[in-house]
Structure formats: structure tokens, C-alpha cells
Amino acid sequence: MCKVSVIIPIYNSDRNLNKCLNSVRNQTHEDLEIILFDNGSTDNSKQIAKGYARFDKRVSLFNTNNLEMHEVINYVTDNSTGEYILYVDSKNTWLDKNAIKIMIEKAEQFNSDIMQVDYHQVENNSLLHNNRSNKDEELILDNKHLIEELNKGDIVRNNIWGKLYKTDLIKEMLVTNKMKVEESRWMTKLINQVKKYLILHKPMIYQIKES
Numbered sequence: 001m002c003k004v005s006v007i008i009p010i011y012n013s014d015r016n017l018n019k020c021l022n023s024v025r026n027q028t029h030e031d032l033e034i035i036l037f038d039n040g041s042t043d044n045s046k047q048i049a050k051g052y053a054r055f056d057k058r059v060s061l062f063n064t065n066n067l068e069m070h071e072v073i074n075y076v077t078d079n080s081t082g083e084y085i086l087y088v089d090s091k092n093t094w095l096d097k098n099a100i101k102i103m104i105e106k107a108e109q110f111n112s113d114i115m116q117v118d119y120h121q122v123e124n125n126s127l128l129h130n131n132r133s134n135k136d137e138e139l140i141l142d143n144k145h146l147i148e149e150l151n152k153g154d155i156v157r158n159n160i161w162g163k164l165y166k167t168d169l170i171k172e173m174l175v176t177n178k179m180k181v182e183e184s185r186w187m188t189k190l191i192n193q194v195k196k197y198l199i200l201h202k203p204m205i206y207q208i209k210e211s
Contacts, residue, residue, distance in 0.1 A: 001029075001031045002031065002082075002083045002084060002104050002108070003031045003032070003033060003081065003082040003083055003084075004029065004031065004032050004033070004082045004083070004084045004085070004086055004100055004104065004164075005032075005033045005035060005077075005080035005081060005082030005084070005085045005086070005167065006024050006032055006033070006034045006035065006085075006086050006088060006100075007035045007037070007073065007076050007077065007080065007085060007086070007087050007088070008020065008021070008024070008034070008035065008036050008037070008087075008088045008090050009037050009039060009069060009072050009073060009076075009087075009089075009090065010036055010037060010038045010039065010041060010045050010046075010049055010090045011038070011039045011040065011041055011045070011091075012041050012042060012043045012045060012091075013041070013043075013045050013090040013091040014041075014043040014044040014045045014048060016090065016091055016092055016093075016094070016208065017045055017048050017049070017090055018048060019094045020088060020089075020090045020093060020094045020095075021034075021036075021048075021049075021052050021059075021090075022094075023094035023095040023096075023097070023206075024088060024094075024095060025052070025056055025058075025059075026097055027095065027097060027098075027099065027100045027101065028097055028098050028100075028101045029100040029101040029104060032058050032082075032100070033058060033060075033080065033081055033082050034052075034056070034058050034059045034060070035060055035062070035076050035079075035080060036049045036052070036053065036059060036060065036061045036062070037061075037062045037063075037064070037072050037075075037076050038061065038062070038063050038064075039064055039065065039066070039067055039069075039072055040064065040065035040066050045090075046063065049061050062075075062076065070186060073087065073160065073186075074174055077167075077170055077171065077174065078171065078174060080167060082167055083166070083167055084104065084107065084164050084165060084166060084167060085164070085165045085166075085167050085170060086100065086103070086162075086163070086164050086165070087160045087161055087162075087163070088161070088162075089161045089162075092207055092208040092210070093119075093161065093162070093205055093206060093207045093208070094205070094206050095204065095205055095206070096203075096204045096205065096206070098204075099117070099204040099205065100164075102200075102202070102204065103115055103117060103164040103200070103204065104164070106138070106198060106200055107164050107166075107198065110138070110140060110196065110198050111196060112140070112196045112197065112198035113165070113166050113169050113193075113194045113195055113196050113197065114163050114164070114165050114166070114169070114190075114191075114194055114197050114198070115163060115164045115197070115198040115199070115200060116156070116157060116162065116163045116197070116198070116199045116200070117162060117163075117199075117200045117202060117203070117204040117205060118200070118201055118202060118203040118204065118205075119162065119203055119205050119206070119207045120203045120205070120206045120207065121207055121209050122206050122207065122208050122209060137200065137201050137202060138198065138199070138200055138201070139155070139198070139199040139201070140196060140197070140198055140199075141156070141196075141197040141198075141199070142195065142196065142197075143191075143192075143194055143195060143197075146191055146194060146197045147191060147192075150187075150188070150191060155199060156197070156199070158187050158188070159187065160186055160187060162204075162205045165190075169190070169193060169194070170190065172193065173189055173190050173193055
């Protein structure tokens with residue numbers, strides 16, 4: 001069974017944090033390292049996170065103040081121990097209970113460096129729609145076509161969230177760039193090293209619609 005490091009940066013996320021963390025803890029794939037990183041929250045987020053770290057041995061909590069998001073992510077990633085990494089946005093997302101299990105199965109089946117899944121959109125606790133396309137359920141991109149699709153801004157999302165990464169790939173990128181990769185350039189830097197990018201057109205993550 002593959003170990004997955006689930007990295008969850010936190011900043012003033014108390015409205016959604018319990019739902020987000022429960023969705024990770026209750027995954028059907030249980031071999032998880034859950035790393036929480038509170039970046040100076042002024043609401044109840046830190047207290048909520050402390051409770052989870054106290055009662056679930058898989059959960060660890062780091063605390064800092066006013067770091068840039070890429071600094072938080074780079075630091076925690078460098079100290080992760082899983083074979084795969086999943087970054088989860090604590091403020092407005094949570095996972096389907098089978099999300100990690102399915103993502104690992106597909107990543108192993110296709111030997112992907114990164115795999116991306118689709119989202120359910122939620123508003124006022126009601127499911128609006130999902131962003132699943134009408135394309136084939138599985139789409140595999142080599143580096144050339146991945147860069148082309150990234151530049152189009154259509155099916156490849158240029159953010160770090162909701163994707164399963166091979167840990168070695170990310171750590172190599174961080175070392176190469178001396179851990180100075182800003183969030184806006186993070187994916188671009190990483191994608192240059194990707195040989196196989198898998199898109200699974202199956203909604204596995206719930207996302208609160210921004211007002």
C-alpha cells in the first residue's frame with residue numbers, strides 16, 4: 001500500500017476546516033501522513049487543528065507566521081515522507097471518501113508523475129454541478145502536449161490543488177530551484193519535469209463556489 005502525504009496549509013479556515021479534515025481522515029485509503037501547517041491564523045483554525053493532531057497519530061501540526069504560501073508548501077513538502085503528495089485547500093474544499101484510493105490506483109496503473117481529477121461545485125451546501133468534461137474519462141499527456149494544454153488554459157489547471165504528485169518529482173524540483181519557487185510559477189517549473197500527466201475526468205473533490 002502506498003503512503004500518501006496529504007499537505008493542508010491553513011489560514012483562517014475555521015468555517016470549512018472540520019469538514020475538510022474529516023474528509024481526509026475518513027478516506028478509505030488509510031496509509032496517510034496528514035501534515036497541517038497553520039500560517040498565523042487569527043480565527044479558531046489553530047485550535048481545531050490542534051484537536052486533530054492530538055487524537056489522530058497520522059496528523060502533525062506545524063505553526064508559523066506570515067510566510068508566503070510557496071514558502072509554507074516548500075518547507076512542508078521537503079519534510080514529507082509519503083510516496084505521493086496531495087495538496088488540499090482547507091478554506092473551500094473537501095474530498096470524496098474514495099478520492100485518494102482511486103487516485104493512487106489510477107496513478108499506479110498509468111505510472112503518472114501527476115494526476116488531476118475533476119471537482120464538484122457546491123453553494124449553500126447544495127451541489128451545483130461538476131466540471132467533468134465530455135471527453136474520455138482518462139486522458140494521458142506527454143510533456144509536449146502537457147505544455148501545449150497548459151498554455152491553452154483549458155483542461156490542465158495551473159494550480160497545485162487537487163492533484164496527486166510523485167514525491168520525488170516535487171523534491172527534485174525544489175532542490176533544482178533552491179526552494180524559491182513562487183506559487184504562480186510553481187506548476188510551470190514542475191511541469192517541465194513531467195513525463196506523464198494523467199487527467200481523470202471524475203469529480204473527486206468538492207469545492208465551495210466563490211461569491
